[in-house]
Amino acid sequence: MKSLKPCHTFQIDAQSEDIIEIQDNSQIEILIKEGIFQRKFLILGSGSNILFTQDFPGTVIIMNTKGIHKIAENSTYVYLKVSAGEEWDHFTQYCVDNQYYGIENLIGIPGKVGSSPVQNIGAYGVELKDTLFQVHAISLETGKKRIFTNEQCQFGYRDSIFKNEFKNRFIITDVIFELSKIRSFHLEYAALNSEIQKLDQPLTLSLLQETILRIRNSKLPDIKEVGSAGSFFKNPIIRKSQFETLKSEYPKLVSYPIDEEFVKLAAGQLIDICGWKGYREGDAGVYPLQALVLVNYGHATGKEIQVLFQKIQKSVFDRFGISIEPEVNIW
Numbered sequence: 001m002k003s004l005k006p007c008h009t010f011q012i013d014a015q016s017e018d019i020i021e022i023q024d025n026s027q028i029e030i031l032i033k034e035g036i037f038q039r040k041f042l043i044l045g046s047g048s049n050i051l052f053t054q055d056f057p058g059t060v061i062i063m064n065t066k067g068i069h070k071i072a073e074n075s076t077y078v079y080l081k082v083s084a085g086e087e088w089d090h091f092t093q094y095c096v097d098n099q100y101y102g103i104e105n106l107i108g109i110p111g112k113v114g115s116s117p118v119q120n121i122g123a124y125g126v127e128l129k130d131t132l133f134q135v136h137a138i139s140l141e142t143g144k145k146r147i148f149t150n151e152q153c154q155f156g157y158r159d160s161i162f163k164n165e166f167k168n169r170f171i172i173t174d175v176i177f178e179l180s181k182i183r184s185f186h187l188e189y190a191a192l193n194s195e196i197q198k199l200d201q202p203l204t205l206s207l208l209q210e211t212i213l214r215i216r217n218s219k220l221p222d223i224k225e226v227g228s229a230g231s232f233f234k235n236p237i238i239r240k241s242q243f244e245t246l247k248s249e250y251p252k253l254v255s256y257p258i259d260e261e262f263v264k265l266a267a268g269q270l271i272d273i274c275g276w277k278g279y280r281e282g283d284a285g286v287y288p289l290q291a292l293v294l295v296n297y298g299h300a301t302g303k304e305i306q307v308l309f310q311k312i313q314k315s316v317f318d319r320f321g322i323s324i325e326p327e328v329n330i331w
């Protein structure tokens with residue numbers, strides 16, 4: 001058995017039968033021929049969106065392929081092909097250095113590029129789908145390459161076809177981005193906007209990078225020190241009518257419009273109102289600066305984190321009648 005502790009950010013002491021690192025896509029063909037994908041397997045990037053509640057009885061495949069290549073450009077856009085194993089923040093740094101606009105609000109998100117379409121990563125009013133051009137993948141059943149257009153990825157809020165119909169059926173090898181060469185920022189998100197207003201110089205990509213990293217560091221744990229997978233729950237989407245009823249009892253309840261019928265609530269606020277912020281049970285806890293983040297202070301087991309998240313789900317449901325679902329993959 002091999003320890004999974006260095007392969008994920010929750011720092012849970014779980015094991016797997018084997019761990020294989022993919023450095024080159026040709027290895028995937030060999031693994032398919034060897035029948036690895038007909039047995040129990042799990043694909044990982046940096047493991048920053050997974051909670052192990054038990055050992056993994058199979059092979060963990062870690063994507064480590066590297067490369068960022070410009071494949072086309074015109075006067076407005078540049079098209080970059082990025083290997084699945086590139087660190088997301090290495091890629092965002094490349095874009096800041098080259099003045100390519102579009103993914104700057106997603107700076108600081110842990111993980112690898114190949115995982116980014118799986119849950120359509122998002123932050124500060126921007127989602128991956130806004131700049132994703134194509135996903136290149138290999139079918140684990142046939143070994144054939146397939147290109148997914150943005151539309152074919154069926155992106156939703158922290159969701160895509162790779163979390164649903166094609167979960168464990170494709171390995172993402174590369175992501176193609178369409179980024180703007182023309183200076184343009186997305187500053188509509190209130191928390192970001194108010195920080196930008198405080199700057200007394202013209203906004204640049206590197207200034208925005210600094211600002212976003214400052215905001216993130218003030219709210220999120222440092223994964224080198226505390227185990228975590230970031231926001232543990234998705235923000236729930238509920239009917240406007242239910243929101244109006246709740247608002248009469250909780251006037252400070254925050255909501256974001258979705259459409260005529262639905263609004264999105266802040267799961268962290270609901271958890272906070274239920275009194276969980278800063279709660280700790282052994283080494284499993286709720287981060288004191290952000291109630292949406294569950295943490296492992298050292299030796300928590302995956303089961304202990306699971307017991308805690310289920311208690312939180314129950315208390316939010318009992319108080320508001322709202323089910324909050326994990327954003328994190330649970331094994």
Ligand SMILES: Cc1cc2nc3c(=O)[nH]c(=O)nc-3n(C[C@H](O)[C@H](O)[C@H](O)COP(=O)(O)OP(=O)(O)OC[C@H]3O[C@@H](n4cnc5c(N)ncnc54)[C@H](O)[C@@H]3O)c2cc1C
Pocket residue numbers: 009042043044045046047048049050063084109110111112113114115116118119120121122123162170171172173220221223228229230231329
């Ligand atoms: C401190 C912290 C802050 C975070 N902040 C944010 C945030 O602001 N916004 C946000 O959206 N997320 C956030 N996250 C969650 C996480 O960083 C993202 O979901 C990230 O994209 C996960 O990347 P990863 O490589 O670690 O994925 P992993 O956890 O390794 O994998 C995630 C899923 O993708 C699948 N997968 C991985 N690689 C491939 C591949 N090549 N082909 C097919 N399937 C694959 C895995 O099987 C798994 O189901 C945060 C996490 C942490 C710890």
